[in-house]
Amino acid sequence: MGFIEDVGLTRREDELVVHMVFSLLIRYTESNPGAPSLPELLQQASRLDDLPLVERHAGTIFSSLVKHRLITSEGRSLAGGLSNNLALTAAGRTEGARIRQLQQDVAARRRACRIALLLWLYDDDSTRDDPAMATIAAFFGSHLSFFWGEQFTIKDVAAAGRWLREHGFVKGIEFWGGEIARAQITTKGVDCVERDEGNITAYIERATMSGGQTINVHGPNSGQIGMARDGNVSQTQQQGVDIEKLVEALNGVREALPVLKLEKEDESALTEAMDEVEAKGRSGALTGEEKKSMLKRIGALIAKSASSMAPLVQGGLEQLIS
Structure with missing residues (x-):
């Protein structure tokens, strides 16, 4: 296993599903005897929406555990897949207790x-043609x-x-609450x-052993990683409206649409x-008051999302409205 797997993280879907199922199994056995099948496990955890995902990796889940x-x-069932029953071993209970302790350790x-x-910001940066937040x-x-199959909180x-x-590993834009x-x-x-x-x-x-000196070898400060990270970024302003910041905030909302899970309408x-x-801003016809009014309308639409991520997405607009 590599470093990130050792600390309970993964970039791979199959490994994530194994982590998730084992985490659910640990919780299941805390209050239920027996060995559940995967559908029974998901039903008890109110996670039946994850059944198609679990079904895709049912064989891997059982064989890996x-x-x-x-377990x-x-x-193992003759029918295989979702019919297999998951019975923890003594080693599984010990490992489960260790993982639960880590999950509960802030x-x-x-x-x-x-x-x-x-790691996610690194991956995101590497997929962009132009550097961006x-x-x-x-x-x-x-x-x-x-984290070990349990999602981090906000x-x-x-x-x-x-x-x-x-500590200088990222740079970011704050919103309400810091x-x-x-x-x-x-x-x-x-x-x-x-x-x-x-x-x-x-x-x-x-870095400490080298006297605080670290050597970064990434070539000239240009291209995907270097541009805009250490240099100055020019911004276009029209009638008191910072177009670059406006577009950046709107792009942030667009990226978050899958997370918001809004109704299609x-x-x-x-x-x-x-x-x-955005079109009005780029044309130079957007006044400061119009910007505030239109962003408030956008914020009201975001607020219709039942996702716990909605306040986080709205935060990127609040500084522009104020």
Whole structure:
């Protein structure tokens, strides 16, 4: 196993599903005797929406947990797949207790969340043609947003984002409450990922041993990583409206649409409103008062989302409205 797997993180869907099922199994056995099938486990946890995902990896789940001696092989059904029963071994109960303790340990969760957020920002940066701030709400749609199969909370991510920014691994834009709505990895963060797999402790220890000097070899300060991270970014302003900041905030909302899970009608209205204010802003016809009015309408549409991520997404607009 690599470093990130050892700390309960993964970039892979199959590994995430194994983590998730084992985490649910640990909780199940705390109050239920016997060995549940996968559908029974999901039903007890009110997670039947995850059944198609679990079904895709049913064979891997069973074989992986048996391989690591966390469940017995006797639960294998002739029908296979979802029909297999999951019976914890003694080793599985011991490992389960260790993982539950880590999941409940705020410090352990937040240390892991810093690593996860740093890796996610690195991956996000590497997929962009042009460097840009990533919307933190979109992090919750990634495999890295889970710690031993249990998703990080907003508080975990907010604390991790602040810590990473304060220590120079990312830069970000705050909104109400001091939490970070959008962030971008810095050259220091890139160095940590590329040289230490995101192991922040190892990176800091190495820097300390070298007298605080770390050498970043990333070539000229241009291209995907260098541009806009360390240089000055010019901004176009029309009639008191900062167009670059406006577009950046709107793009953040667009990236978060899958997380918001709005009704189709509301999502269409939101997209139309964002396109309208952006077009008007780029044409130079958008006044400060119009901007505030249109952003409030966009915020009202976001508020229709039942997702716990909605306040996080709204935060990116609030500074522009005030």
